[in-house]
Amino acid sequence: MQGLLTRKMAAGVAAVVWMATAAAQDFGDTPYVQTPQVVVDAMLETAKVTKTDYVIDLGSGDGRMVITAAKKIGARGFGVDLDKRLVALANNNARKAGVADRARFYARDLFETDLSPASVITIYLLPEVNLMARAKLLALAPGTRIVSHDYGIGDWIPDQEFEMDAPGKPVGRSQKSKVLFWVVPDKVAGRWVWPVTVGGQKQQVELMLKQNFQKLEATARLDGRAVVVDEAKLTGRRVDVTLTLPELGKVIFSGLRINQALEGEMRVEGKPAPWSAVRVEILDPVHVTAPPPVIREIY
Ligand SMILES: C[S@@+](CC[C@H](N)C(=O)[O-])C[C@H]1O[C@@H](n2cnc3c(N)ncnc32)[C@H](O)[C@@H]1O
Structure with missing residues (x-):
């Protein structure tokens, strides 16, 4: 019918x-x-x-x-x-x-x-x-x-x-x-950078975040070489990113956005240390909008 x-x-x-x-x-x-x-x-x-x-x-x-x-x-x-x-x-x-x-x-x-x-x-x-x-x-x-x-x-x-x-x-x-x-998600899309010490050498992490509502799509590089992004999560102003880095293994970076910085901590093998990142390029979040619902499957 x-x-x-x-x-x-x-x-x-x-x-x-x-x-x-x-x-x-x-x-x-x-x-x-x-x-x-x-x-x-x-x-x-x-x-x-x-x-x-x-x-x-x-x-x-x-x-x-x-x-x-x-x-x-x-x-x-x-x-x-x-x-x-x-x-x-x-x-x-x-x-x-x-x-x-x-x-x-x-x-x-x-x-x-x-x-x-x-x-x-x-x-x-x-x-x-x-x-x-x-x-x-x-x-x-x-x-x-x-x-x-x-x-x-x-x-x-x-x-x-x-x-x-x-x-x-x-x-x-x-x-x-x-x-x-x-x-309600913060706006965190863009390019973020911060230093890490790997094998006694200071290197730069570059994290590219694209955002659709609260969903993040992330790619990362360590001194220009691609690294694996295990997780990138946004909850309000809090960003949690897990990267697999050479020698360090899985490292969790967690922080709150404050202006163009992310301030928080990083965890290597569960050990916390202060962490901050800076946004060097700002992107607008994309809210992909589907057409409005037309059929209401109410009851
Ligand atoms: C489905 S009832 C929910 C009532 C209550 N929140 C509850 O959960 O029991 C929706 C209510 O929204 C009100 N409403 C509809 N459009 C509105 C609007 N534009 N601004 C304020 N109230 C509105 C209606 O008068 C109605 O009382």
């Missing part, structure tokens, strides 16, 4: 099914559907929310995400929603939970909201809306964690993704939910 539908029609049908099954109020780009409490808990756990975190929920509904973060973990934050009645309900729920000083809700469009205070962003929005918000999310401070219920952010591959039981979920037949997690 679906084979007879165009992709666009199928997307429309899927969206209507979601909205109708939710028996919920349609408001803005994304209808109101509650995240089951067990999934809220799993999302906050996945993002490793602590009491020092500032959580912003985009499309906050009855406020459960930020209220849970405040009440169970002691975090602070706010939520925004286009629906004024939900905002009033969320503020009321925060008062009832005794966390109104730490969990606030505003009637505001998420696209017009300053997200810069966030250390954690939570979302349960339709995939198209996630994709529209992507540039805003990628512009957040590197290291900001993002956790989403059910839907991805275009072709930005999550750092972590899992499915879980979601008893009481108001939509779908499977009673399952997906949790997806990202860390």
Whole structure:
């Protein structure tokens, strides 16, 4: 049957099914559907929310995400929603939970909201809306964690993704939910150099990093000769690179980007020593963008 539908029609049908099954109020780009409490808990756990975190929920509904973060973990934050009645309900729920000083809700469009205070962003929005918000999310401070219920952010591959039981979920037949997690990557693409001592001789490592979201593609040379890159990983501002160097074997270089330097430590056979690298050429990260999803395999 679906084979007879165009992709666009199928997307429309899927969206209507979601909205109708939710028996919920349609408001803005994304209808109101509650995240089951067990999934809220799993999302906050996945993002490793602590009491020092500032959580912003985009499309906050009855406020459960930020209220849970405040009440169970002691975090602070706010939520925004286009629906004024939900905002009033969320503020009321925060008062009832005794966390109104730490969990606030505003009637505001998420696209017009300053997200810069966030250390954690939570979302349960339709995939198209996630994709529209992507540039805003990628512009957040590197290291900001993002956790989403059910839907991805275009072709930005999550750092972590899992499915879980979601008893009481108001939509779908499977009673399952997906949790997806990202860390906003820093911009580290370019050519980095630093000295190493190999066999008593000072030589120069040159590391070329290309970046697609948080994924790094790396090549390296030691005094002009290619060396093996075993791993190149970016997590927020932290870069971890493992190279196999002559005489030294596998050496792990780990550091945080500070302006045009990477500052941290190197480990040879597990022994740490200070390490710093300098970027001598800056490249822009490439965010390869696939066309927006047209068929929502919702339920
Ligand atoms: C699927 S519900 C999620 C509610 C809550 N975050 C939860 O997980 O239980 C999505 C919410 O986003 C709100 N919303 C949709 N588009 C929005 C926008 N552009 N700005 C702010 N809120 C929006 C809707 O009103 C709805 O309450």
